[in-house]
Amino acid sequence: MQILGGQLLLNDDGDRARIAPGFVRIEGQQITEVVEGEIPSSLDFGGPNALIAPGFIDTHLHLPQFDMIGAHGMPLLQWLSDVTFPAEQKWSNVDFARSMTRQALQQCANVGTTGICAYATVHHPSTLAALDEATMFGMRGVIGQVLMNRNAPENLCRESKQLIDEAAATIQAYPPHGRMAAAITPRFAVSCSSDLLSAAGTLASQTRAMIQTHIAETKAECELVNDLFDGVDYVNVYQQSYLLTERTVLGHGIHLSPQDRINLRDSGSVVAHCPTANSFLRSGAMDRRSLVDDGVRIALGSDIGAGYERSMVRVGRAMIETASSRGNVFPSAAQAWHQITAGNADAMGWSDSGRLAVGRPADLVVIAPDIPWTSGDVDPLAMLMFAWDDRWIKQTFLHGRKATETQS
Ligand code: GUN
Ligand code: ZN
Numbered sequence: 432m433q434i435l436g437g438q439l440l441l442n443d444d445g446d447r448a449r450i451a452p453g454f455v456r457i458e459g460q461q462i463t464e465v466v467e468g469e470i471p472s473s474l475d476f477g478g479p480n481a482l483i484a485p486g487f488i489d490t491h492l493h494l495p496q497f498d499m500i501g502a503h504g505m506p507l508l509q510w511l512s513d514v515t516f517p518a519e520q521k522w523s524n525v526d527f528a529r530s531m532t533r534q535a536l537q538q539c540a541n542v543g544t545t546g547i548c549a550y551a552t553v554h555h556p557s558t559l560a561a562l563d564e565a566t567m568f569g570m571r572g573v574i575g576q577v578l579m580n581r582n583a584p585e586n587l588c589r590e591s592k593q594l595i596d597e598a599a600a601t602i603q604a605y606p607p608h609g610r611m612a613a614a615i616t617p618r619f620a621v622s623c624s625s626d627l628l629s630a631a632g633t634l635a636s637q638t639r640a641m642i643q644t645h646i647a648e649t650k651a652e653c654e655l656v657n658d659l660f661d662g663v664d665y666v667n668v669y670q671q672s673y674l675l676t677e678r679t680v681l682g683h684g685i686h687l688s689p690q691d692r693i694n695l696r697d698s699g700s701v702v703a704h705c706p707t708a709n710s711f712l713r714s715g716a717m718d719r720r721s722l723v724d725d726g727v728r729i730a731l732g733s734d735i736g737a738g739y740e741r742s743m744v745r746v747g748r749a750m751i752e753t754a755s756s757r758g759n760v761f762p763s764a765a766q767a768w769h770q771i772t773a774g775n776a777d778a779m780g781w782s783d784s785g786r787l788a789v790g791r792p793a794d795l796v797v798i799a800p801d802i803p804w805t806s807g808d809v810d811p812l813a814m815l816m817f818a819w820d821d822r823w824i825k826q827t828f829l830h831g832r833k834a835t836e837t838q839s
Contacts, residue, residue: 432458435797436474437481438805439467442773442786447765450811455483457793460831465787476797476826480805482815484768485785486545486571486794486827487743488775491643491682491703491732493550494561494574495519495528497535500736507649507712508621510737516584518736519552519577523586528557532564535735539570540827540834542742545794546776546784547572548643548680548703548732550616553579553587555597558613559604566611569829571784571794573641575616576601578631582622582659591627595634602640610792610830612640619645620656620668632673641678641779644669646702647691648683649714666691675700678780682734683708684722685715692725701728701778706749708734716753720760730778731770743771744819751816764813793831798823 436454443449454471456464470479477483495518502514522528528551539547547565551558551574558576565574578594579587589597601613615638617623617631635642647653647665660668666687669675677699684702687695695702704717722729732738733746740746747767754761762770776785783791800823804814827834 432456433475434471434473435476435483435795436470437477437479437483439465439787440482440484440768440772442485442769446769446774447763448768448772448812449765450482455787455795457795457828457831460792462787462789462791462793465789478799480800480803482798482800483787484543484796484798485772485787486796486829487543487771488546488779488785489539489544489733489743490548490680490701490730490775490778491705492547492735492738494532494535495522495552496736497531497538500739502736503711505712506651507714508651508655510712515736516587520584520586522552522554522557525554525556525560528552528554529560529564532561533568536565536568536570537834538741540829541824542744542821543796543798543824543827544741544743545571545827545829546779546781547574548614548641548779549574550577550643551575553577553589555601558601562601562605562611562613569832571610571781571792571830573612573614573643575614575643578617578627579622580624580627591624591630594627595630598631599634599638602638607638607640614641614643617644617674619652620665621652621659625660625668625672628668628672628674635676635678636673639678641680642674642676643680644674644682646681646684647686649712650686653686664691666694670694670698680730680778682732683714683717685709685717689725692722692727696726699728701730703730703732704750705732705734705738706753707740707746708737710749710753711739712737716757718757719750719754720757728778730775742819742821744816747771748816748819764810764816767816768812793828795828796824797826799825
């Protein structure tokens with residue numbers, strides 16, 4: 432049993448987080464008490480100036496890309512062929528994949544991330560190894576074997592039947608609703624034939640597994656999809672293959688028409704906004720406001736390794752900055768804190784993540800800022816987000832276990 436106290440980050444106020452003094456009790460893997468009011472004088476973690484937050488959730492990242500962050504200066508399609516595909520080829524070695532997964536997860540936990548929606552590579556044994564490592568690590572999430580059968584190096588492409596058989600076997604080993612589950616992961620329409628996309632959609636309806644892919648990240652990619660699919664537009668390519676469901680997370684969604692947004696809204700699919708990756712690859716600035724106004728479900732992701740920030744707090748800040756650069760309507764810090772916790776949990780369909788509440792898994796972050804963030808005139812959540820220092824993270828709990836102890 433441990434008591435964590437300080438300012439609690441609470442998510443019961445619409446789409447904004449708020450803070451209130453109090454404490455959280457954790458026992459075993461669960462939160463067993465959340466009390467607002469007094470901060471007890473005797474605490475295992477925290478203190479009057481600490482923030483106790485639900486663990487952050489990253490809804491779009493690539494595990495094999497953690498050691499190639501920073502390949503700057505190329506647009507998406509060149510970045511994929513020159514740097515990313517060669518990096519992913521290293522996952523043909525399952526031991527390499529396993530050890531890289533462990534490092535990547537440790538880096539996530541070090542910045543407070545306790546939930547992920549992640550891509551592995553096309554390699555089946557390495558995808559299973561990544562799921563196994565993530566399970567042992569205590570991370571919440573989904574990981575998917577990347578499906579590709581064209582427009583990628585030959586040694587990263589597989590026959591459609593093999594890919595679907597392997598994806599089905601992965602789902603059988605890590606079924607939906609487990610703490611760590613397999614996701615159906617067609618990389619994007621460019622690298623999948625329409626047969627492969629349809630087979631992936633069919634597998635998704637049979638298994639109810641989550642689906643993740645990319646959509647409309649760059650103009651060149653959208654034009655290529657149009658060419659490859661005889662003029663059918665990007666959203667319709669996925670729709671025709673039954674890939675747009677309320678269990679679908681679509682990375683990016685920058686170059687979308689008003690009709691695309693309506694179709695996405697009606698499908699219940701989620702767009703994972705990845706602001707740092709979009710500025711890094713100069714893909715464009717996503718029009719988050721229009722998506723929200725049109726009722727499209729939105730999440731937020733780091734998109735490591737096109738994204739260069741592991742910290743979801745920094746990605747939250749980038750979301751605010753991207754929106755501010757587009758105009759006067761931008762999310763508040765309280766909304767950004769909500770997004771990286773409860774908002775992303777809801778986008779993933781995880782009722783058991785993202786909030787400090789009794790009965791939930793103990794996925795928590797203890798943050799000890801070295802600034803007087805609760806006592807001034809500035810909005811404390813804005814102050815924390817903009818003055819953010821990763822060294823403030825004192826401990827991350829994954830399912831009740833300290834991240835510093837997961838290696839032992
Ligand atoms: N589109 C297809 N694959 C990728 C990828 O690995 N990263 C990004 N940012 N976009 C993609
Ligand atoms: Zn991506």
